[in-house]
Amino acid sequence: MTAGLSTAQAVNAYSYLSHLECGRCKKQYGAEALHGTCECGSPLLARYDLNGAKTALTPRALSSRPCRLWRYHELLPVRAETNVVSLGEAMTPLLELNRLAEESGVRALHLKDEGALPTGTFKARGAAVGVSRACELGARRIAMPTNGNAGSAWAAYAARAGRECLVLMPRAAQSICAIECTVAGAHLGVVNGTLSHAAAIIRKLAAESDWYDVTTLREPYRIEGKKTIGYEIFEQFGWRVPDVILCPCGGGVAIIGIHKALAECKAVGLLQEKKVPRLVAVQSTACAPIPRAWAKRSSEAEEWTNPGTTLAFGTLVPKPLGDFLILEALYDTDGCAVAVDEQEIIAAQRAIGSREGVFVCPEGAATFAACKRLRADGWIRPTDEVVLLSTGTGLKYPNSVSEAPPVIDVDNPGRILDLWTR
Amino acid sequence: MTAGLSTAQAVNAYSYLSHLECGRCKKQYGAEALHGTCECGSPLLARYDLNGAKTALTPRALSSRPCRLWRYHELLPVRAETNVVSLGEAMTPLLELNRLAEESGVRALHLKDEGALPTGTFKARGAAVGVSRACELGARRIAMPTNGNAGSAWAAYAARAGRECLVLMPRAAQSICAIECTVAGAHLGVVNGTLSHAAAIIRKLAAESDWYDVTTLREPYRIEGKKTIGYEIFEQFGWRVPDVILCPCGGGVAIIGIHKALAECKAVGLLQEKKVPRLVAVQSTACAPIPRAWAKRSSEAEEWTNPGTTLAFGTLVPKPLGDFLILEALYDTDGCAVAVDEQEIIAAQRAIGSREGVFVCPEGAATFAACKRLRADGWIRPTDEVVLLSTGTGLKYPNSVSEAPPVIDVDNPGRILDLWTR
Known part of the structure; x- marks a missing residue:
């Protein structure tokens, strides 16, 4: 909106996404449907019309854009700005x-x-783009196994998008992530097994229903x-x-x-x-x-x-x-x-x-x-x-941190303070 | 640096701070020494040459500045940009x-x-400016009582500034704040009393030594x-x-x-x-x-x-x-x-x-x-x-959050999942 007035710029696309390509066998897929991995089982990577993006995504154009990850939108997969699901992810210091x-x-x-x-955590970057694109392509509800932080992030962005989210984590995951998922209103379960067990349950669930499996690298975005x-x-x-x-x-x-x-x-x-x-x-x-x-x-x-x-x-x-x-x-x-x-x-x-x-x-x-x-x-x-x-x-x-701080007696604070304040 | 080329702008001050004024009795103090409260016991407020700042701090000038709180530097008290102590405090969403x-x-x-x-937390704003200005005015080490979050913030900025920091908190304070102070290398004590007890100890310490008391509103910045x-x-x-x-x-x-x-x-x-x-x-x-x-x-x-x-x-x-x-x-x-x-x-x-x-x-x-x-x-x-x-x-x-998530049996995940995924 702010950058330039030429006709070429006026017709710029928000995203120059062109297709998906297997990171291993290079098989190509259209980008306008929900995908998981390639037939060969490997992750799909997003590919762009780089020549098209080149004219729009310049240091000069960037200088007037808000400091958040969407500033690079030409090389992100979301087609329309109105589909961006954001929690205000600022450029990190x-x-x-x-x-x-x-x-x-x-x-x-x-x-x-x-x-x-x-x-x-940095998981917010993946969740912001992943949830935005999944919703843009019509995913109704998302499911994932997690060691913790990814689950927190995807649950939060799913809530922001108004979508249902299901998260399974091993007992060993940190408790704060379970708390985050609960506050975000996700369906949260703790498995009596490993992350792999949780992943297997999610894979089966996704195969049998409309839950979209967003396990690491099992979706492209x-x-x-x-x-x-x-x-x-x-x-x-x-x-x-x-x-x-x-x-x-x-x-x-x-x-x-x-x-x-x-x-x-x-x-x-x-x-x-x-x-x-x-x-x-x-x-x-x-x-x-x-x-x-x-x-x-x-x-x-x-x-x-x-x-x-x-x-x-x-x-x-x-x-x-x-x-x-x-x-x-x-x-x-x-x-x-x-x-x-x-x-x-x-x-x-x-x-x-x-x-x-x-x-x-x-x-x-x-x-x-x-x-x-x-x-x-x-x-x-x-x-x-x-x-x-x-x-x-x-x-x-x-x-x-495992050590506990010393207790200072309010009636006789001397000894430790003396040691510190010499 | 980036905004404009006129002579007037070239001589702009980084800060237009002029003096301190008591919020209650209006007594004025010079701004170039470390101060606590007014003689009357009330907080001192920073006052600026607002006419001077007016020409420099315009929406246009702001539009090209980094999105962090220091963008308003003309109306902040730090005299020289080189004295800014920063942990990358971005404009919040x-x-x-x-x-x-x-x-x-x-x-x-x-x-x-x-x-x-x-x-x-927002305590970082007060700590960023407070620590920067305290160091600019020569404070060698800082001390404070806290219910938790302020202590974390000041301990972090003191570490960033390379200054010693002493924090006292009541036992009831949240444990994560004690952990943050420990990681920041602060001297941390837990008092067997209230925040007021902790404040009294700090006040006595500051009166008798070179520890600068940065209790809420007891320093001006x-x-x-x-x-x-x-x-x-x-x-x-x-x-x-x-x-x-x-x-x-x-x-x-x-x-x-x-x-x-x-x-x-x-x-x-x-x-x-x-x-x-x-x-x-x-x-x-x-x-x-x-x-x-x-x-x-x-x-x-x-x-x-x-x-x-x-x-x-x-x-x-x-x-x-x-x-x-x-x-x-x-x-x-x-x-x-x-x-x-x-x-x-x-x-x-x-x-x-x-x-x-x-x-x-x-x-x-x-x-x-x-x-x-x-x-x-x-x-x-x-x-x-x-x-x-x-x-x-x-x-x-x-x-x-007090509720615990349900445990999903990896060998028989059915019941709860069925409930959620209908």
Whole structure:
């Protein structure tokens, strides 16, 4: 509306979505019906008329648009602005961590803080775009299994859209996510089993009825929301790329999305330099199929049997459906994969909190632990500009802290205060 | 930097702060030293060269500035941009609640959702500006009593500024806030008493040492951060005002701040209409000194003895230091004050969650309960445009929900699913 007056611009489409394409076998599908995965079982990816989008999606046009993910609407799948389901998802901050950069011996360290999004995590991006597009295509009700945060986000956006939502989570999921689903009015069940059990129940339900299965990468549009992390980082760098981006990796949608954003931004000319950021997938040693596959230069991951426990439970995915796309993103950008342990994660979370003031989720903290490891072994260089992706707020992880504060006696507050206030 | 090239603009000040003035006795103080309250014990308010600011702070100038509270820097107290301590506090969304507007019988209902701010509440605004200015004026370390959310915010910004922070909270404070203070590396103690006991300890400590006491309204700049809620609402309305703004009220800094924003926006010409929004202070029936004082048309509140408990614990302030400023804001705008009970709060929180997808804090939910009450008795009219201020995210209040989700047996999921999926 605000940008320009020429006839060409007046007829611009809100979305330049053209079709869907299998990420593995490349089979194409029309984009105007609800789809799940490809016949071959792999995720479908949204493809766009990039030449068309190129004339509309320019840095100049972007400069006058609201700071929220819909600013990139030409390369998002929703056809009509009136179909956008929004909870006010603002562009998240890219914070400079100057103290930690200096201590870590890198030129610049930035934190992309996704905790500011609705429901407190980056899952809101996928849910905003996924729910909007599902409703635009006529989905009446949606169902999903979740480890927690995705369920919260999709339940909230379904409520915003006025659609029914069904969420199943394992008992081990964090309690705050169950609370969020309840407040959002979702049908919520806790399964006496694993995430895979929950997924099987949802798959059967969807096959037999009109519930739309929105499990990770089993519908094509969640990744379109997630890729906006990449668009925002590149725009916040002034349409340049950093040297390294470290992402927590569970299902891998963020890293696949950033890789997709990179290709699209280059194709439409938003990014004009040849350089690519080295993408790093970060997992917990409790469940590290991607670092293991990367170490072997495999194109797929083997299932991680008997995953352990970790505070960074968002990374607990033994065999991601999009494993080949994650690994492709790493190989294509000269990236790598790293597994970090609980002590490193907790120490990193405290360092970011006490040195920079941000309470990041354990998954986000894991990226700083990985950064320190990669700097120590020289893979990250002193001249590198590094971005850490913190996928959510620490507020959803009260078990990050185990110590209790001391009790101060109001009649005799002296001893502890003396110690602190010397 | 980006706006204009004239000489006049080139010499614009970052802040037009001129002096401090007592909100009660009007005694003036210089603004370039650290101050607490006035000699008379009342809060000091920041005053600006409004004629100077008028030429610089225009809707046009604002249109090219980043969407964060510092966009109003001419009317904020920080002298130099390099002294800004920021965690990326973005302009918070103003969400239309169309379903609830229709159900409530008002023309338009908007939710100002402060949950998107760092640390998840509006306290981040006060802490961002308060910590920035305290550091600019040379404060070496800061101390405060808190019911929870303010402590989290100030601890985070103090860490971001690289300053020591000491926080004392009553045992009854929510545990997540203690966790946040710990992660931020603050000195944190829990007192075996009330907020007043904690405040007395801090006051003594500050009197005897170099700890700067940043208790609510005992330093002049927290309110300057909070007033940006008003600036944002007016700007998001296209520099118009809504008919009614409902604010949760504890210490009252939000309502005092919005009232101050209204006067300043009119003085510098950002708001050109004569209309003022009717401001409503919302408290819990557990502790309602402001509604009681308003009902008597008193200019001050009497202390509420024996406050009860409420989920909306942010409103539990028996005798706010700025009571006379809160009441002045109500009388001056033809506003009112309302107390709502726990059942109304919980019902309102569920309604906003399930009908609109936002998990608001109980304090925020209380404003919708009050809106329904005021609409029912005709004080809010069908033609009114109404804004609800939700001061934080529900994520910090896990005790909002007591029911547990049903357990689904993975071997026999039928019964409950059948019920839901009919």
